[in-house]
Amino acid sequence: MASRTHRRSLRTRRTALISAAAVAAAGLGAIPFVMNASAATDLAHQALPAKDGWAASGTGTTGGAAADSAHVFTVSTRAQLVAALGSASNTTAKIIQIKGTITANTGTCDSYASGTGYSLAAYLKAYDPSTWGRSKVPSGTQETARAAAQAKQAKAVTFTVPSNTTIVGVPGSGATLLGGSLQLKSADNVIIRNLTFDSPEDCFPQWDPTDGSTGNWNSAYDAVTLRTSTHVWADHNTFTDGPTLDSAEPAYFGREYQIHDGALDITKGSDLVTVERNRFTNHDKTTLIGSSDTDSVGKLRVSIHHNVYTGTVQRAPLTRIGQVHIYNNYYDTTKVNGYAHSYTVNSRAGAQIVLENNYWKLSADRKVSQLVNGDDTGAIAGSGNLVNGTVTDVAAAYNAAASSSKQLKTGVNWAPHLYAGRESSAKNLPASLATTTGAGVLNSAGTVG
DSSP states (O other), X not given: OOOHHHHHHHHHHHHHXXXXXHHHHTTOOOOTTOOOGGGOOOGGGXXXXXXXXXXXSTTOOOTTTTOOGGGEEEEOSHHXXXXXXXXXXXXXXEEEEEOSEEEOOSSOHHHHHTTTTOOHHHHHHHTOHHHHOSSSOOOSHHHHHHHHHHHHHHHHHXXXXXXXXXXXXXXXXXXXXXXXXXXXXXXXXXXXXSOEXXXXXXXXXXXXXXXXXXXXXXXXXXXXXXXSOEEEEEESOEEEOTTSOGGGSOEETTEEOOOOOOSEEEETTOEEEEEESOEEEEXXXXXXXXXXXXXXXXXXXXXXXXXXXXXXXXXXXXXXXXXEEEESOEEEOOOBTTBOOOOSEEEETTOEEEEESOEEEOOTTOOGGGSEEEOTTOEEEOOOOXXXXXEOOHHHHHHHHSOGGGOOBOOOXXXXXXXXXXXXXXXXXXXXXXXXXXXXXXXXXXXXX
């Protein structure tokens, strides 16, 4: 972790660099990341504007903005990315600019399995519910072999991100991490911007017959995962399952053989995170906030705003415990490429969600009562949400259809105060977010265009 003195110096630098903060503080509306021309700060050196969600709390989030010239890297290969990231313990401020497509996998599924004794056919035979049963998780020779093969793949596709780092796509280069997982573990002060993440494909999903009423296949890698990490800003990225979609996978034991996990997961007591102006598409388990019902109380504070969700199934997000502000997002529930909407926002395990001024395009096969859900301890408050252009109380619609044991609470114990870019009405979101979200819309000055 950086010292307090070092973090204060970063905060001072951020204040000098970011003019958009003054716009937000003055309450002048949604002007995303308009930089002061005299500051001449490029995209790679920008920091999170003041008041821009939970990640702006305290010392704010500056990433690698203070990096000297020796710690600004432009990378276009996996080896260069690994070298630029360096050790997780090296917290010197750094900027890593990704140019073009970096392919994470250095091998194939067969090469990762080689020498482990694993084969899918043998695994399916060993854990067929008709013989193995449904009351215990797999163990024994084939499960040990599967885990060994998965560990070999993990060495290729996972990248650990240290504190005080900015990772940014070079504008106009189609910056993409193909099949890779950025992992923040006990990291602080990280910025991830302008990148396309083609989600990592787990060659070796695990069968768990005890997961749910009929069991599930579970994979290992998120495109971006936060564990015990703080002050993180994820901005203008695109998350997708391409090039291989879940719809192309077979079913085993009556369940989809799912090779993708989360797009952007925030777990293990991570805190002070802002997720904005990203596009999530062609994905199932989109964002998990809190890894269990006993994750860290007092943390998991996250702001999610001005994102677009199309062809997503669930977890946008699923929230446990934390104080989460979800505003000015656009959700389209239309089935896309086999990804059929299940629900959008889930509040459980005492989560305190403020959900306001979002827009849902509701497809004919879905109901308003299916947009949110949770348990009898989760809360969803807020107003100004539109469904097909009509102001709708989505929590009330859910409660009207839910059983008495699954009723959402509609009051929260906190009030959001970090509102940069907040739009007071959701009516224009479908149009305005269409051209201002996701990777590839920012130029070198950090503005849209």
